[in-house]
Amino acid sequence: MSERNWETPLTSNTLEQRYEIIQQLAKKAGRRTLLARDRKTEELVVVKLLCFASDFEWDALKLFEREAKILQAISHPTIPRYLDYYELDFNNGNKGFALVQTYISGKSLENYLKSGRSFDEVEIKQLATAVLEILTYLHGRQPPVIHRDIKPSNILLGDRSGNSIGQVYLVDFGSVQTLAAKEGGTMTIVGTYGYMPPEQFGDRTVPASDLYSLGTTLVYLVTGTHPADLPQKDGRIQFELLTNLSSEFTRWLQRMIEPSLERRFTSAEHALQELIQPRIVRPLPSTYKQLCETRVTLNREIDGLDIILSEKGWDFGVGFTTAFASLYNSILIPTTGIAFDTFSRHPSLLLIIGGLWYGNYILVSGVIKYLFKRTRLKISDRKITFTHEILGWKYRQVFKTDTQYVTALKLIYGYRGNRRSMHIWIGRDKYELWRDSMLSEPEMEWLAQELSACLGIEISREPNFYIPKAER
Template structure:
């Protein structure tokens, strides 16, 4: 269908002798979106045209009529307002329809991204809050109204004011659905790939489906990459390593894009409440829980996950070292002193070497006992970095590593390695570090903590094959 076929018999640039066409905003098969001026009000309007072309599908008319009907029934300052709807006769003899709605001045998120603008976490939260408030209004209608096509090109931003991101608008209700319409018959599967939740592909749409689309839109903003181009694991988009978001916002965003409806936020109200007042304990995605007898201390703050492993306490190694230290100080040191007593006043290097050796031995033995009894392992993961330290009574005596979260390349649980023990290793680039072994943790504790670290970092845990290396090989 040529552009001339879209002209009405009245005039080439005016519809119904009222709407003066200024420019074309968008087009696709059988449809046009135009910017026009209403001669009666002198205001700018948007006119959507639908024509019965040779490739016309009745589903298109059904969606077009539903958009007009729903826009006529709703009223929200962040949604285009319905103005008019009428039938048209085109020059080629085809019939068509026109939907007129208010024009919203602003650029889409998509346009801002393509122009190179970036959004920080504060701005993205403002955007999320604004869209959620719109969704609360739509989903609260009777019957609930589901947009079904939330994406960067359908979210507009007005002029910024101060530290605010500006007025946020939700447009293009061409894919809209109500639950009543769904119950009345089969729905057309619509949406945009990359932003559609799994259930929408199966012709099932619920209010939480809009939350998934909003979540993937926000993922696009924080990563700069289209959601369809990001890696996935078990159907969930893996975005965490490409961002420097706070832990609380990362976990909130995970809930928004959960492929499973059961694990996604149930409503826009719930999502908004968690965004404003995060409850990290409630939204951790671990599939395991802390064993009831575990003494590990796990703390979640606004943007930090901290794991503190207790000291090993008294065991055979500590008992043996303590016994030897007692023998060393009560028997070996006095015996050595008696043996060399005639020479104590002689300034001989050998005497000082023996004395120094005795004191150094004491230091090694006593510090070893203290480490066994009091050493604790602390793993701290913040929004930007990960740190592993050893400490005694709050004093960090050994700094294992401090790295950016983006430098973490792998997590591995190794079973049956070196005498059939269990270890958890983390790779920072090409360097490997042991987080902890089973000399401190039980197997349930190991699995629980591995899930917690994996969830926080957004990295899948891999497990080494179970094998045993005999001593002497």
């Protein structure tokens, strides 16, 4: 189709005898975006055109209709408002559709970057806050609305006022999707390379996908380099050395662009909360850095900690128990081979052998527990969980709650100070994490410092004045 036919889709420079075309704003295969004046209201509008040309793809119509339907259903002061939607006849005989929406006067972040403007951390935080508030609205819809193409060219800034970055707008909903839209149907993979999260390439998009796109957009602002051109390690964009951001904002931005959904912020609301009130992470005293010889595995993560404590492993106690179990089985197994007619004459033997087998189960399971049992304390996504595991299987969950309900972290000294244990208070409930039979004093202090820094609460040390009965 010729450019001329695109410029005059009807017989004049006016659509539906109402929208007077002023200029073309954007174009790509089968689509044009025009700036026009509504003769009825004398206001500027944006008209998006879709034409059934020779290179037309039905997925384009699906996305076009979805954009119109969603814009008609939502209402937000920083999102273009739906005005009209109708069918068109082009000069060359092709048909198409037009979507009319309000015009937003502003300059895109992409234009600002190309003109050489830079943004400081305060401005970037203001921008992030504004976009997250928009995403909170979109993702809070039922079903949630996912933009899927957040990038510098789709974020507009209005006029600045004072120290404010200005009004922030989110535009171009041509790639929008609802979670309901993908159920039972084939999704169209859309987005812009460099701003798309890994799951979007795999035909899976969730609200947190928009957070990744926003995060990479912010990375572009702080580095001045397109995200696709930045170095990567294990799929993570390495931007830290190119900026002088505060440590709190750097950690927040790292969480936004996590390639793993499990490690990324779960929602725009969560990301906004962490941006406004970042979790306090205090540096550890040098005395309590990670110990070289310890049964504790500690992984510091962007959003928390993962502490795994293995049991004692093979020692004299386990060796003795295993040897006893072997001797036990040397009696048990031959006994099981007694002829069936013997059991019929002596039914009590069944109870004896059943007791032997149960005792064997207790011995073997005890050895397995002693060798492979571990406790795991995980702090992630403002959640804290304490579980007991065997070979990765969680056989007991002690507690799981939000970190905001943790009220105290205490090291309690036992009778005469020769014992200690670590407890955590959730509300008014007390839970023992570890005791001195599991951890040495340096290990206990080290983990207490790690938890204190991660949770942002002070360590309380207090004696336990329990006196045994014999000494009362």
